Amino acid sequence: QTAGRAFAQIDYYDGATDDDRLIVTTMHGVPTPLTASSALSAFFAHPLMTFGVMARIHWQALKLWRKRVPFFSKPNPPSQQTTSGIASSRLASTSVPPVLLPSNPLNSIES
Numbered sequence: 001q002t003a004g005r006a007f008a009q010i011d012y013y014d015g016a017t018d019d020d021r022l023i024v025t026t027m028h029g030v031p032t033p034l035t036a037s038s039a040l041s042a043f044f045a046h047p048l049m050t051f052g053v054m055a056r057i058h059w060q061a062l063k064l065w066r067k068r069v070p071f072f073s074k075p076n077p078p079s080q081q082t083t084s085g086i087a088s089s090r091l092a093s094t095s096v097p098p099v100l101l102p103s104n105p106l107n108s109i110e111s
Contacts, residue, residue: 006031 007028014022032038 004030 005028007026009024009026011021012023012025014020
């Protein structure tokens, strides 16, 4: 974060070395406090963004279905949360501590 701007980057690695970087995603912008008025402003600035994303996802699914690409259902999650040695060593080498998430985030929401 520099001069009122924020930056976030996520590197996805598909191997054991730093040369196996598969994709890099970045976001940057000016952070603003989340208030009711700022949320409404963002919503009305991009009113159909969610529907556009949903339409594009379904369009890609239709194209895959027409090509008869097989569908594989999601496997059951492991009984214990695990982390590979590669990922944990990369997390340990960063200056930001890792965030531990519950296995089902919806169960942790208090009503």
